[in-house]
Amino acid sequence: MTRIYISLGSNIERERHIRAGLDALHAEFGELAVSRVFESAAVGFAGRPFYNLVVGADTTLPLATLCQRLRAMEFAHGREPDAKKFAPRTLDLDLLLYGELICESPITLPRGEILTNAFVLWPLAELAPTLCHPTDGRTLGELWQAYDKSAQQLSPIPFHWEARELQHQ
Template identity: 45%
Template sequence: MPLAVLGLGSNIQRRHHLTRALDALATLADPAPLRLSPVYESPAVGFEDDRPFYNLVVAFETELSPTALNDRCKRIERDNGRPAGPTKFVARTLDIDLLLWGEAVGRHGDARLPREDILRYAFVLHPLADLLPSHAHPVDGRTFGALWAAFDAADQSRAQPHWPVDFRWKGRLVSRATDA
């Protein structure tokens, strides 16, 4: 089965909405566990609302197609109060983005794989590198660990502050990449 990799974020009732999202995603991954990155906090740069975000990456094997999985993720977002329609640069209860689905490249419904945000944002690449450091980007070819090392050491003018935070899910502290 392909490995699905999702990026999750929230800046409204962050712990509550991320916990609900993880609970819902765990049902899609059943019986295999969700694999979780550490959770990072980052400022909401360029947003109308300046509440900081919590972000993490999850991975699990799935029989769902990329389109079906992306549709389920959008339903989870709506179930958690995210309005339909354009929501760029506004506060959000929940954001779930399909980052990778196996080695898929190209457009799959509304999802473009691999998601370009992987190479653009520290709050996506860093937790992805924590979770899957030896996995290779399907287009770039470098591992996520190597991509993060290059991103972090590259141009400091594009430095994007973020820091790990303690986060508990199902009674377990998520402070390093783990199977939950």
């Protein structure tokens, strides 16, 4: 079993697509560790604000198969196959960590956004504050503590999924 962390984001019908993404991930992996949901401004383009969160799950899927399944989930929820990198999203699923794996193919891991985007780092640090970043060496909690929080505005929001409120205990 490999512990994985996936970032979810949406800025088109945000609540509907975040719930649909959580449902799809739950159907694929079973029990999920789920961060709070955060609202943040679009990064890299002018667009409506996003809802973002991170989930943790365990899988036996090989990396390439996992990447294909996440992509299929995005397409099933309205993502265009030729969607630009910095553009509005119905559902964006980004694999952040696959155990301690460091690789460049079929995707780059650990994902670079962990170190640069508050909407990835804060919810990831909530779920796994003592986990060490595979290349940086610091824990995710230490990385969040050192992050320049004035760089990106981020707000936790009330959000319910499967009759439970997503909030960090």
